[in-house]
Amino acid sequence: MEEYYERLTAILLEKNQQLTYEKARTLVELLWEDFETTYAKAGRSYKGSEMTEKVVRQWIENYGPRLHEFVATNPKYAHLLRDPHVH
DSSP, rough: OOOHHHHHHHHHHHHHSSSSSHHHHHHHHHHHHHHHHHHHHTTTOOOOOOHHHHHHHHHHHHGGGGGGHHHHHHHHTGGTSSSSOOO
C-alpha cells in the first residue's frame, strides 16, 4: 500500500505546489479510502489496489492543481488544510 500512496503523493505534489507533502499524502489516503468505501457501498466486488490507484491517479490528473480549493470548501475535509498554528 505504501508504494501506491508514495507514487500518488509524488504525482499530486507535481500537479499542486500549494500542498505540503503531509497534506498531499493525507489527501491521497482520503481519496483512496473514499473510493474503496463508495465502491463497496455500491455492492461492487473489490477489483484490487491497481484499480483504486488508476481511479485516484485519474482524479489527481484531472483535479490535482485545484484539489486544495475543493477540499477547503468541503466540510468533510476542510480541517485537513487548515494551518494548525492559526487559530
